Amino acid sequence: MRELSLEWRRQGVTGLTAIDLGFRGATSGVFLLIILVALLRRATDQQAILGMAMCAGGVFYAIATAPFFPKSSWWWVLPILSAQPAVFWLWARAAFDDDFVLRRWHGALWLGIVAFGFALTVGWAYWPALAGAGGRGLALVNLALAFAAAVQTVKTWRADLVARRRRLRLAMLAMNVGLIAVVAGAGFAAIPVAVPGAPGSLPTALALFVVAIIAGLGSFATQPVVPVNDATAAIASGSGRGADRAAAERIVVDPRVAVDPILLRRLDHLMTVERTYRQEGLAIGALAARLDVPEHRLRQAINEGLGYRNFNAFLNRYRIEDARLALSDVTQREVPVLTIAMDAGFQSIGPFNRAFKAETGVTPTEFRREAFSRPETGCDPGINQPHREIG
Numbered sequence: 001m002r003e004l005s006l007e008w009r010r011q012g013v014t015g016l017t018a019i020d021l022g023f024r025g026a027t028s029g030v031f032l033l034i035i036l037v038a039l040l041r042r043a044t045d046q047q048a049i050l051g052m053a054m055c056a057g058g059v060f061y062a063i064a065t066a067p068f069f070p071k072s073s074w075w076w077v078l079p080i081l082s083a084q085p086a087v088f089w090l091w092a093r094a095a096f097d098d099d100f101v102l103r104r105w106h107g108a109l110w111l112g113i114v115a116f117g118f119a120l121t122v123g124w125a126y127w128p129a130l131a132g133a134g135g136r137g138l139a140l141v142n143l144a145l146a147f148a149a150a151v152q153t154v155k156t157w158r159a160d161l162v163a164r165r166r167r168l169r170l171a172m173l174a175m176n177v178g179l180i181a182v183v184a185g186a187g188f189a190a191i192p193v194a195v196p197g198a199p200g201s202l203p204t205a206l207a208l209f210v211v212a213i214i215a216g217l218g219s220f221a222t223q224p225v226v227p228v229n230d231a232t233a234a235i236a237s238g239s240g241r242g243a244d245r246a247a248a249e250r251i252v253v254d255p256r257v258a259v260d261p262i263l264l265r266r267l268d269h270l271m272t273v274e275r276t277y278r279q280e281g282l283a284i285g286a287l288a289a290r291l292d293v294p295e296h297r298l299r300q301a302i303n304e305g306l307g308y309r310n311f312n313a314f315l316n317r318y319r320i321e322d323a324r325l326a327l328s329d330v331t332q333r334e335v336p337v338l339t340i341a342m343d344a345g346f347q348s349i350g351p352f353n354r355a356f357k358a359e360t361g362v363t364p365t366e367f368r369r370e371a372f373s374r375p376e377t378g379c380d381p382g383i384n385q386p387h388r389e390i391g
Helices: 002-040 046-064 069-081 084-096 106-122 128-157 163-187 202-220 230-236 242-251 259-272 284-291 297-308 311-327 337-344 349-360 366-370
Strands: none
Touching: 002 046, 002 202, 046 069, 046 084, 046 202, 069 084, 069 106, 069 349, 084 106, 084 128, 084 163, 106 128, 128 163, 163 202, 163 297, 259 297, 284 297, 297 311, 311 337, 311 349, 311 366, 337 349, 337 366, 349 366
């Protein structure tokens, strides 16, 4: 009887291991499919590149932490796994911050973590105490990167206008941060860099599979595209009054998306006539209350009707335009740049300078100097006017 019980237990462990390996195989397949689709789409933006790196890391992690993975390979596998939190942090920045730009020092950070991981694994056999301390330090770095990714999600969540991205970001981050915490937490255990594979790793395999499915849904889902043409702009701005009906008929929108042109017109009235954008700390919830519409409808109108992915970018369009007019106005020549920035709705000079240079390519001071050096001082032909007439 005892021998039969042991046999059943052995078969049960074997069955769980098979399920574990099955989940890992499915996970690798989904991640590889995401990479293939991105390559077929010829996606070359930084978010796509980092996403493919994330998926490749997911495949690598699924295989390297599988049961019966050879321990002799851990010395080079674990350092690469230890750098995955850095890749995930960069991906979170690129996915959730529309102004993020990948820099060389980001790549240097990833290489530094990999090199430090190799040093730990090589030194583990000779200086185990020192390698253990280094592993705990590396674990703290990875936890800090996971925390930074979570902060990035929370910080930009309210201003995000893309409905699909808002729904997926929290689920994706929760799963990935959890996995990173497991990997980083292993630095406080006997293994200095990552958790090795074991027959009892089924929860890890299941979590990886869920992450792969969520990533697949986010990659394969199609976004409705709403062309913003002159007719849409005319209705939004209220120009071409007699042609409003004709303009409305010429609007081309995706049939799955309902963009209310009256709401767009009321919104533009608040921005261009009442200059609501000048209100300090204006949030989309407060703007929706002014328009007496649900917040999700306003988000949809700005995103799908006007083409903005971020609420702050939408506000900055009006604020920068306001500041450009003031900076090129000879009657405001002695007004400090900080005063102009705060009058336009910015809360401090730093964000104003960054937004202004990103929009115009020059600093506010340089823009003012160039404006006053023109033959007709106070006239800036390069300003993008908010109203566009239908020709």
